[in-house]
Amino acid sequence: MNNTFKKIEAILSDNGASPLFSTRFLLLVLSSVYGGAVKLRRTFYEKAVLKSKKLPCIVISVGNITVGGTGKTPMTIYVANLLKKNGYKVAVISRGYKGSYEKAGGIVSDGRSLFTGPEMAGDEPYMLATRLKNVPVVVGKNRFKGGRLAIRKFHSDIIVLDDAFQHLNLQRDIDLVLLDGGRPFGNGRLLPRGVLREPISSLSKANALVLTRSDATNGNRMFSSLKSLERYSMGTPVFKASHVPFVCKVGKDNNSTYESLSQGILKDRSEYIKGHNVFIFSGLADNRNFRRTIERLKCNISGVMEFPDHHAYSEKDLENILEAAQKNASDGLITTEKDYVRIACRIEWPLDLFVVRIEIAFGDDTERFHNFIIEKLEKRKELR
Numbered sequence: 001m002n003n004t005f006k007k008i009e010a011i012l013s014d015n016g017a018s019p020l021f022s023t024r025f026l027l028l029v030l031s032s033v034y035g036g037a038v039k040l041r042r043t044f045y046e047k048a049v050l051k052s053k054k055l056p057c058i059v060i061s062v063g064n065i066t067v068g069g070t071g072k073t074p075m076t077i078y079v080a081n082l083l084k085k086n087g088y089k090v091a092v093i094s095r096g097y098k099g100s101y102e103k104a105g106g107i108v109s110d111g112r113s114l115f116t117g118p119e120m121a122g123d124e125p126y127m128l129a130t131r132l133k134n135v136p137v138v139v140g141k142n143r144f145k146g147g148r149l150a151i152r153k154f155h156s157d158i159i160v161l162d163d164a165f166q167h168l169n170l171q172r173d174i175d176l177v178l179l180d181g182g183r184p185f186g187n188g189r190l191l192p193r194g195v196l197r198e199p200i201s202s203l204s205k206a207n208a209l210v211l212t213r214s215d216a217t218n219g220n221r222m223f224s225s226l227k228s229l230e231r232y233s234m235g236t237p238v239f240k241a242s243h244v245p246f247v248c249k250v251g252k253d254n255n256s257t258y259e260s261l262s263q264g265i266l267k268d269r270s271e272y273i274k275g276h277n278v279f280i281f282s283g284l285a286d287n288r289n290f291r292r293t294i295e296r297l298k299c300n301i302s303g304v305m306e307f308p309d310h311h312a313y314s315e316k317d318l319e320n321i322l323e324a325a326q327k328n329a330s331d332g333l334i335t336t337e338k339d340y341v342r343i344a345c346r347i348e349w350p351l352d353l354f355v356v357r358i359e360i361a362f363g364d365d366t367e368r369f370h371n372f373i374i375e376k377l378e379k380r381k382e383l384r
Helices: 002-013 023-046 072-085 123-131 143-154 200-205 219-233 258-262 287-295 315-327 337-343 363-383
Strands: 058-064 090-094 106-109 137-139 158-162 174-180 208-212 238-240 242-251 277-283 300-307 332-336 352-361
Touching: 058 072, 058 363, 072 090, 072 123, 072 158, 072 174, 072 352, 072 363, 090 123, 090 143, 106 123, 123 137, 123 158, 123 258, 123 337, 137 143, 143 158, 174 363, 200 219, 208 219, 208 363, 219 238, 238 363, 258 337, 277 287, 277 315, 277 337, 287 300, 287 352, 300 315, 315 332, 332 337, 337 352
Parallel strands: 058 158, 058 174, 090 137, 090 158, 174 208, 208 238, 277 300, 277 332, 332 352
Antiparallel strands: 106 137, 242 352
16 A cells, blocks of 8 residues: 555655656646646636625635645644634534535534534544634535534634635635745646645735745745745735644553643654654545654654545554554554544554644744734725
8 A cells, every 4th residue: 555655755856757648648638637627617616607695704814825734723722822812703614525524514612612523523623623613614515504503603714714715605704825935836847747725826805815834945946935935926915824743642542632632731752763663554634744744753763654635543543553563663653633633542552652732833924914803804894
């Protein structure tokens, strides 16, 4: 399985030539068809051939134009907490991908109590509901329906949409688009030849662009990313943000629930893994970024096992992970917070297990970003 995903990752990241009738060429043809369909869909919404619905409150979208890996979930948490601190009644709406509630919709949390688990809510909405305090979380493919439910149940005056830049059937007041600081457009190709979900030109529809992982991007590459954005941003504000990793130690047992991991004061335990041999496993849209994060924590990577995004770990998967870690003389295992949501309490680990949580930080751009959000909200309120 690892070899298969490495081949897929190589194709998605390669920006070289696509020889006639090669796999890359066939994927490039499919990319052209896909791109045409995406452009046509946006045009239909812009020309009102397809109608967008409007909620009776302010709507903020946190999204991207690439497949995964830009930090939408931690950014959604950051924005929701910022709004709450400024006195707004906030609710978060997520699709609930691969959760049982995805089609019908439902309430994951009222901001105080959790009403369902990750199997029903989906892994990312469950993370959101567990980490956000006094912010309700609702899931459902129909975001308009979810928004109306949040307004009716919680009297929300702001809805934050997780991963909704492509969700054109619901109008937004602010569109925040996240891009990887090192490779904002991947290889510059649309799916399935590259990682772009839509043409780069769609960035002109965003209200702000956020270059994430800016701390892990060298100066020359960041300068190149900023220059490339100038062609498409049309004067849109650009902010730089960092992914700050926190290492949480679960220990050698199967009794630590995800809820217990998330509660209390967050403490960084990265010193526990410095110089030690750790075995990485993850199921993300871009597992390479997680590997790079671990490399920066100054530990020795004894081995890696990778899975597709939102992977439903089987008992055999967990046994294979543990067997590989022990075979590689690992001192411990390390995974992502999103992966731990799906495996908590399912296996007794004879090795220490560490979970990496990502927080968003704006550094020098903090005040500017906060002012941008609040000023936009004040203007939107005046127009309503």
